[in-house]
Amino acid sequence: MRLLRCASLLVLGVLFLVLGPGPTAAQESPYFVTYDHYLEEPGNLEVAYFSTFGTQRGGNNFHSYWAEFEYGATAWWTTEFYLDGQTTFHDSTVFSGFKWENRFRPLQREHWINPILYVEYEDLNGTDKTLKEIVGHDVEADSLDANAEARREHEREIELKLILSSTLKGWNLSENIIAAKNLANEPWEFGYALGASRPLGLKAAAKRCSLCRQNFVAGLEMYGGLGDRYSFGLKDTSHYLAPALAWNLPSGWTLRLSPGFGLNDHSHRLLLRWGVSREISGFGGMVRRMFGAKS
């Protein structure tokens, strides 16, 4: 019976994605790495797929990807589950592990700067190349190992972020301060991510349109490592600058594109990222009804 329910849930999820419950246009930011202070709406599920193509000096280029399931548990708590994988050209395709993150909004109202607390647990092997966060002394040379060798390494990590974000005259400015700790007795590592973005049009059009300016959000991200507890600073760290664009379609789909450029010799020269996401509104209520709750 439980199997049947799970199977029907899966089928329903796929149908929801393909047919859609009606237009629910998302208003997503273009960021890939930086977080702003907006959480998922309560009861909504966002399903997303993201890719990163990375160049590798002295080794094979790679294509990493992750699936993301973001659920708005309440208006002040969003929980998210990730599945990561990658393909290294002329090598192999591997599953790299999973992550589970939670974001909490401690303040009830909007302020000049809005803090969000972020806690993530990661269970990854050494092949992970999503580069969704750059911390400590993460450098390009870390990705040189062949997959067969790298997958023997196993990391369980806790990651904390303080997300600070402001919105002013259509602009969003976000700053993320990152602290990550490998649970296998390694020092705390630090990193940062900064982002600025703005919709191309601030007023909404009076008719539905895909190419209206308000559907496009352009931005710029900068992110990198800040060393660790014993060697804090910019020495032997990598940094990236990445313009980003999001296209929020009236059908509820969002497309994102961001070419990221390495800023020093420790960085990959190019990280080309793209992604597609779809918001399923009322997902929580649908699941509750499936398991017997009254509508």
Added chain:
Amino acid sequence: MKPVFCSLLLLCASFLAVTAALANEQKNAKWRADVYAELGKAPEKARNRLNPLENDPDAAAAGRLLFEDHCAECHGEQAEGGKKAPSLRAPEVQNAEPGAIFWVLSNGVVRKGMPVWSRLPEPQRWQLVRYLKSLGIAEPASSAREAAAKP
């Protein structure tokens, strides 16, 4: 003896069901009142703000599309209210100043389940306010149902 016992049992069950329904209705009424009370918490400066798009002929139409995209899921297709969010056609909302509605939209009522909508640029929030004010007062869905049920 058996029919008497069954009748008593039925009576107790009915009493419990009615009490639970009344308690639930009271809880819902309190929740609605708490959400509406947020409008009164808007600072004076925010309340006194005028809608810059008040005379924009397209504002209400654009606001309607924004409402369908972001609000109808919880507040209902006609803003009549739903299980997750109260009616926006209640006198508490319709008689409120546009600035107060804008303030609640921008700040959300996070602890009561309404997210912050400052994600939408200011002009879009004003378009939403313009649309909401154009709807006018209507009976909340629950009252209409009660009225219809009366003989």
